Amino acid sequence: MNGITPKLSTALGAAALAISASLFFPDTVNAQTPGDIKAANELRVCLWEEGGIRSAPRAGELQLGIDRFQNEKIWSVNQVETGVYRITRNQPSGLTAEIRLPDENGNATCLVYGPAMSAGQAAGAADKFVEFGTLKGFPEGGGFVAAEPLQNMSRRYVAQGLPFSLELVAYEAPGFGQIVGMTFAGLDKVEDARQLTVGQAPASRETLRAYSAWALQTCAQNIADSDWLRSAFDNSGLEYGWPASNGHVYFLPDNSLSVKFNSYTCEIDTHYMGVAEARQLVRETLNRAYPGQFSDMQSSDGSGCQSFISHANPNMPIIVNVENLDNDARRTCVEDGSSRIYFEIPG
Known part of the structure; x- marks a missing residue:
């Protein structure tokens, strides 16, 4: 992965994911369901800011999303620890987004989870997010590429052509269920890129x-x-x-x-x-x-x-x-x- 473990809270730190020996192939057995699409659309929470959705080179500017959500009545924003925010809709959607702002090493995450996703739907959400082309503005030749998954991970896409590391991942964690989201690394070095x-x-x-x-x-x-x-x-x-x-x-x-x-x-x-x-x-x-x-x-x-x-x-x-x-x-x-x-x- 890109150097960090996707986590929703300190309790999930024990769920560090090791690289699997098997290669990743898209799951063609499970049909896509509305739950997959719902979660894929909710991933836009990771990219929203005042005025719209950030482009790929600016995907790591997560604070701009927090600023937007705190100023809109349809969202509830709770800071659970320093630099970590949980965002839900005031009209319950069954999904929660957790944004972990970049730390001193340039690592960050934005993950979506909740009961609206049933077994296998995190993987479907990742597939749909890529299929929909929600994250736009990649430099020429860039984009998401399917990559070898880590242990216990059902999907993994690696972004190409950006001045920092960005991965789109799907996995399951005890107590949280299905999780889909983005992990970032190297955000502290993009100015020199x-x-x-x-x-x-x-x-x-x-x-x-x-x-x-x-x-x-x-x-x-x-x-x-x-x-x-x-x-x-x-x-x-x-x-x-x-x-x-x-x-x-x-x-x-x-x-x-x-x-x-x-x-x-x-x-x-x-x-x-x-x-x-x-x-x-x-x-x-x-x-x-x-x-x-x-x-x-x-x-x-x-x-x-x-x-x-x-x-x-x-x-x-x-x-x-x-x-x-x-x-x-x-x-x-x-x-x-x-x-x-x-x-x-x-x-």
């Missing part, structure tokens, strides 16, 4: 420029609302990279461009567009999308860098800066082929 390319020609300079302009305009449109931005970027054609400590990061498929954002912050980075070209792109994009709202502003720090400022909202002026892409504290604006476009909200 995907990085910008350097020294490789981008697949398309036109695409890089077009997405730079789109990201700039989108961030300027609603810089204060990270949830709105996340929805826009999820449907943009950019690929989710990782949840950063200060927001979210998206990439072009060839990793030639990244966009990191959170509420009131947005940063567009590339090694394939110099500062002069980036300045011109920013000026043209802002003048086209927001005519008359932004004006040029020269840096006062001696760097020679240029910025653009808008006072359209007197309560929240917006500055768009352009500089080199580097890690130095001192801003630079020399022609080294790289650029960073980032937003600044003074005050």
Whole structure:
């Protein structure tokens, strides 16, 4: 498995599952029943957040689901121990979800169990979850693949193409009965999993420029609302990279461009567009999308860098800066082929 034992409580720790010597083959004898489908649908609890269902690269952001359920009257959320929550519907469904948030090692689980599932239905629920394609947004070539089950396990699927380990499992545990759910490992390392390319020609300079302009305009449109931005970027054609400590990061498929954002912050980075070209792109994009709202502003720090400022909202002026892409504290604006476009909200 992916390094952790799926568990519903400390009492289930003794149910650690060892690898079986037999290979997994789908069970073709037991017909699917509505109970299987009910449990498969309830697995969406593991993925829900405000605004919909998270995509595969963001499946491990389990806290967002807790935040949603605590704000909706149809759910009952109980914290049973530090980092462990049980979620049920106020209109009983016969199913309970238990979410164990990522620990210091990046391990987490989201499991569904309850009397609504009878013998064999956890396996059917796992099969249906994969068949329905509920978890979307895998990188090209990714998805769930049937894997060798562990001892006492009736189903096991391993996700491919993600920057962390994700498994979909079904098994039975004394006192809990049928259990189906997801186990995660390596969530503490996802921030390092995907990085910008350097020294490789981008697949398309036109695409890089077009997405730079789109990201700039989108961030300027609603810089204060990270949830709105996340929805826009999820449907943009950019690929989710990782949840950063200060927001979210998206990439072009060839990793030639990244966009990191959170509420009131947005940063567009590339090694394939110099500062002069980036300045011109920013000026043209802002003048086209927001005519008359932004004006040029020269840096006062001696760097020679240029910025653009808008006072359209007197309560929240917006500055768009352009500089080199580097890690130095001192801003630079020399022609080294790289650029960073980032937003600044003074005050």
